[in-house]
Amino acid sequence: MLTNDSYELLRRLASPLVAVTSAHEGRTNGMILDSAIRASISPEHPRLSVYIHKWHLTHDLVWASGRFGAHLLTVDQFELVHQLGFRSGRKVRDKLAGLPHRIGGSGVPLLESCHAAFECRVVNTMDAGPSTLFLAEVEATHAGTTGTLLTADYFRAHLPEAWQEEFLKNYREAQERIRDLAAVRDVRRWGGPTTP
Ligand SMILES: Cc1cc2nc3c(=O)[nH]c(=O)nc-3n(C[C@H](O)[C@H](O)[C@H](O)COP(=O)(O)O)c2cc1C
Numbered sequence: 001m002l003t004n005d006s007y008e009l010l011r012r013l014a015s016p017l018v019a020v021t022s023a024h025e026g027r028t029n030g031m032i033l034d035s036a037i038r039a040s041i042s043p044e045h046p047r048l049s050v051y052i053h054k055w056h057l058t059h060d061l062v063w064a065s066g067r068f069g070a071h072l073l074t075v076d077q078f079e080l081v082h083q084l085g086f087r088s089g090r091k092v093r094d095k096l097a098g099l100p101h102r103i104g105g106s107g108v109p110l111l112e113s114c115h116a117a118f119e120c121r122v123v124n125t126m127d128a129g130p131s132t133l134f135l136a137e138v139e140a141t142h143a144g145t146t147g148t149l150l151t152a153d154y155f156r157a158h159l160p161e162a163w164q165e166e167f168l169k170n171y172r173e174a175q176e177r178i179r180d181l182a183a184v185r186d187v188r189r190w191g192g193p194t195t196p
Helices: 005-011 057-065 078-085 152-157 161-181
Strands: 018-024 027-033 047-053 067-072 101-103 109-111 116-128 131-143
Touching (some): 018 109, 027 047, 027 057, 027 109, 047 057, 047 116, 067 109, 067 131
Antiparallel strands (some): 018 027, 047 131, 101 109, 116 131
């Protein structure tokens, strides 16, 4: 089943589309996700979290390097979403090729064209079954272009006809993988807060 009424409502609970970039031992890559969330209300300890499926190349690069770049996008960046979010870097030699970017102070690739770029350092992880939840400290922020943020809802509603088949095929394949990986294996119970 690709979707149902309940999942369509849950789908509304999505972040803007975020381009996540990563680098490890000379290999760079990028992907798209809509599962990023601000994880702190403190400007002194800015944090965000992302869920990344375990089979993505980005997953391995973030896991190994402990760092990633997160970029907010605007509604005119459909091509970038297609380049990073439709095919894995395991199949494409260099997904960042042709996308203007530079390497930030923390070593992660930073896209030149975006609303904002965050350089993130992983501070904790959690096994979430098909994906890993990465909690990260935002170590540097770069403001970019203005414009309306690109959300998952907007992207799906305006998906070009020519990309629809590929989008659905990817979705179906991901759901098949999720079925096999649904169980959370590493269930570690947090002991709760301790008095400082
Ligand atoms: C609109 C959209 C939303 C996506 N959201 C997520 C997500 O939240 N988590 C995830 O792991 N993959 C998500 N993906 C899928 C990855 O971006 C995609 O599979 C990508 O090719 C993985 O690249 P990699 O293997 O090179 O890392 C999304 C893709 C699109 C197009």
